[in-house]
Amino acid sequence: MAFDSFSAFIAMEGHGPYVWACYAVFFVLMAVLMAGSLRSRKAMVESCRRGYEFQADKSKVASAPASSASFARVNVSQD
Amino acid sequence: MNAETRLAAQLASSRVGALAAMKGVFARDMKVAFRQRQDLLNPLLFFIMVVTLFPLGVSPEVSFLSQAGAGILWVAALLSVLLSLDHLFRHDFDDGTLEQLVLQPQPLFLLILAKTTAHWMLTGLPLVILAPVLGVMVHLDGNSIAVLCLTLLIGTPVLSLIGAIGAALTLGLRSAGVLLSLLIIPLYIPVLIFGTGTVAAAAEGASVGAYLALMGAFLVLALTLAPFAAAAALKISLSNG
């Protein structure tokens, strides 16, 4: 142990704020990066799952006739 | 048409050398630019205005200006080249001439080299010619002005060549201009450092031959590598559009 006491360890002879600020920012940013990466992976798996379920739903319904453009005018009611 | 009566195709036989193709590209770019002479002045005006901002914004004192002058001129030149890069491929892309350029049966990097040369003649070279006037205005001494012009002469083609890569990469993107600057400015730093450093060394009376040789090496490197990178980037951007 390079320090005599815990308080000396925290103070680091006056350099404590600099050292601890560095370590804090390092660990917070790394944690955010790691958690964010994990979360976006989970979100991707979820969105894939939703996509497949949506597909499965669609294939259950009798395949609707492909929509063809008619360029029919739309009636907009005016009150 | 029946298979029996099918005709045979005749393959094209005549061809054009790469040099003639480069000449064609160069001539067209020059012609287009001179049909729109007003646009040629814009980077120059920008150059002058940026230089003007420094005495106004920092200090008009002779001691400051003569020390910072080379840096000011270099930064201003760099910015005005950057400003003009967006047009390097943009108009060609919009009107379809770029497609036809890529489809020429010629090595694409040579055609890009021709285009970049034209771009330099239209933006970089005028800046070099204008530099002595502005050098006098920021109180550089005669020797420094001469060295500055030399570094600009060697350095601005490097700016155009590296810029061509960025212009090709950002072709057809939203806010391509800003993105182009983001990509390219870090790559411009060595040229800027040696451009201004050479002038500073000259002002201290050191010999500048070695520095100029180094900048020449940058130019050779950019000439040999940048057109290939720009060609690859151009194909990717066209494939996307």
Added chain:
Amino acid sequence: MWQIFHKLGSPKWFFGISTRFMPWLLAGGVLLLMAGVVWGLAFAPKDYLQGNSYRIIFIHVPTAFMAQSVYIMMASAALVTLVWRMKLADVFVKAVAPVGLVLTFLALFTGSVWGKPTWGTWWIWDARLTSMLILLFLYGGVIALDRAINDEKSAARAVAVLVVVGVVNIPIIKYSVDWWNTLHQPATFKLTEKPSMPAEMWVPLLLSVLGLYLIFGWLACVRMQTEILSREQRTRWVKEFVLKGRV
């Protein structure tokens, strides 16, 4: 030989193998990093010149080292993308660029904070910090370009060109920044170049570098898997994985 190469390039194969390795990477990385950091913070002797502020070195050097090696790794992968069009290589470049950005930022931040007790100022235009700042710009450019191009494949290839161009420039930038630095202010003090570092200092340093390397490996795997899932959504194996949870 080529079969192995292509197998290595297969996203499915990578997905399976990386899933198996990831827990080990994470556990080993965290363990090593913590060991290095605790040792460095509490047990390593005080530096006779800088006092305790030098303890920042145990995260500054790993992040700075990783920031640079990540770019080199990206450039190698980018070259593979351009030459062989290996699918995994461009996935790697895309997945890893933000990690590189964060690491570069951390290196800059810790370097700058370290500067305050050492030089008495938050920022100094020292060659290392300046090179690191330029590296940050390069990472920023790569990410900006990747975000700006809609089509995934075009984005991957455009980014690959940019990264390769950048890596050609890195030695030039480094050299010119060093030269510029000597021109303007003769270097009086270097952050990490000590005449001889005692083992009690460099062993924890080595541990934290290794630890961060492993954590980077884990991060790369997680982010690459995300990217692979997004790209290969329509393949059968992804569907099977998502619905049944195995590759």
Added chain:
Amino acid sequence: MNTPDAIVHRPDYGALMSEPLPLIPEPLLQAVNLQCERDKRILFRELSFSILPGTVTRVEGPNGSGKTTLLRILAGLNDAWTGELKWCGAPVANHREEFLRNMLYLGHRPGIKPLLTPLENLRALMAGRRPVSDAALSQALQGTGLAGYENVPCRNLSAGQQRRVALARLLIADEPLWLLDEVFTAIDANGVAAIEALLQQRAAEGGAVLVTTHHDLALPGMHRLVLGKGGVADER
């Protein structure tokens, strides 16, 4: 098509074609199992076809079926595809320059600089391809009905006239393969008829033409390549 427009008269540039040319009876261009994906949507897959000399092929399909993309892939402008493309039996990628020398592509965007005159534009377009005399270029421009406009900047021309400048290349083209994307856009009825005749004439000479258009193009003996909407394409 009773009054053939000026466009059908191909200028005589016999001197340029003086050398005896190799005769290629096999397919000029062959596509095997082409697949193209765009934004995670499959435009077409398992698309195989051959382009034979002496044919006009019309690429058909609804909007968004990938007609333009297919032509750009064939021209080598788009490389987001998998499969095989063969030029005279050999992979295109290995003979890129030779392929480009023998292929003429006209896209949506005409490739005309608005600030240059038709003559200058045409000259620039030919500069990297083939030496062509100015006389032949003017004759080609006249052939497209642009006589008198040779020295007017293209921005002062109408959209149809600008398109005609691009089309003038067809009148001096010796490339056996033409890829024409929506060439009839902005062209008047007479012009369309004349171009149709030109395409047929080209096929009769042994050239191969691939064309996309929404016009009712119906040439005798015309082949059709139908692209489905995101599905499997077939060839007829």
